[in-house]
Amino acid sequence: MSIKGKAYIAGIYEHPLREGTGKTVPQLHAEVAKGALEDAGLHKNDIDAYYCAGDVPGMGGINQAEYMGLKLRQIDSTETGGSSYVLHVRHAAQAIAAGHCKVALITLAGRPRADAKENYSVRPGGGAPADYGFEAPFRPSIVNMYAMVAKRHMHEFGTTSAQLAWVKVAASHHAQHNPHALLRDVVTVEDVLNSPVVSDPLHRLDCCVMTDGGGAIIMVAPEIAKSLKRPRIRVLGAGEAPKHLNGGKVDLTYSGAIWSGADAFAEAGVKPSDIKYASIYDSFTITVVVTLEDLGFCAKGKGGAFVADGNLISGVGKLPFNTDGGGLCNNHPSDRGGITKVIEAVRQVRGEAHPKVQVPNCNLVLAHGTGGLLGSRMGSATVIMDREDA
DSSP states (O other), X not given: OOOTTXXXXXXXXXXXXXXXXXXXXXXXXXXXXXXHHXXXXXXXXXXXXXXXXXXXXXXXXXHHHHHHTOOOSEEEOOOBTBTHHHHHHHHHHHHHHTTSOSEEEEEEEEOHHHHHHTTOOOOOOSOOOTTHHHHGGGOOOHHHHHHHHHHHHHHHHOOOHXXXXXXXXXXXXXXXXXXXXXXOOOOOHHHHHHSXXXXXXXXXXXXXXXXXXXXXXXXXXXXXXXXXXXXXXXXXXXXEEEEOOGGGOOOTTOOTHHHHHHHHHHHHTOOGGGOSEXXXXXXXXXXXXXXXXXXXXXXXXXXHHHHHTTXXXXXXXXXXXXXXXXXXXXXXXXXXXXXXXXXXXXXXXXXXXXXXXXXXXXXXXXEEEEEEOTTSOEEEEXXXXXXXTO
């Protein structure tokens, strides 16, 4: 079933919290839900579907639905890491198109920064995943897995650390205009290269921030979108795909975006050159470079040169990206930030981004989420949106 034009994003909200204790994760979920409802002009009782992921404590969305007092016809707690919330936009659009619900709420919340300072963590139960016994003895870390991808990209295509640094430079140019961004200082390529190496070849400034907070999205059926006094933001196309180690036949040069992006573009009936703005998951600078290639914004192996030409900077380049500062500078809540990619893309297509970074005539946007580890198993999700009355 095609979802093109059959579901709309009516409300968005990004929690202003970046660091601090005193709020529980369920409370943060409820606060972002309230903010998105107010943005849409809807009431809690209008919600009949709820979508969340592994950041919700307890039994998936059921516990959070009880906490918020929701009466639901549809619930989905699919977990694909940071790509979950982009994937949920697709799932909610499919449910709305099929008539299973009319008003869907998607939330993300977490406090990893506060938990890290309190030396507190929660590990999910249910036993270790199938890959654990093979990989755990080598003690891989998240940054190691992305550093392997960066090193391979450099070996295969001649990509340089200076080229990767341009992704951070672009993000910082945008973050300076975001009062809520955790890091607001503009940085240079030299600043990135002079920051400590965390896992060769990635430097500290090649890595995303870790923040508390969250975000929420309200999606609605066409008849409800038309009744609201809000811009009508249509979902035109979406795709999702996992990528894994394929039984040991590993190729670190590409991500699942080659499949999720192709499906999204095909359903939307547009091509990469039509996109005016892109929200790209930026857990690390290499994540952006590989994703841009796989989505078709530049040829494979040319991502380093593409970003080094300043193409990601609003007002300068061909493809402004992450104009809120992204995960590299602004916000990466609950160890995942996919929902913020959709939120900023909606701001752009509404014309509500900061005036210094608002893309002119921004009538077609893309948001992409990456979950898991780029160097092993991962989930990819892509969504393309436009403004119906643009």
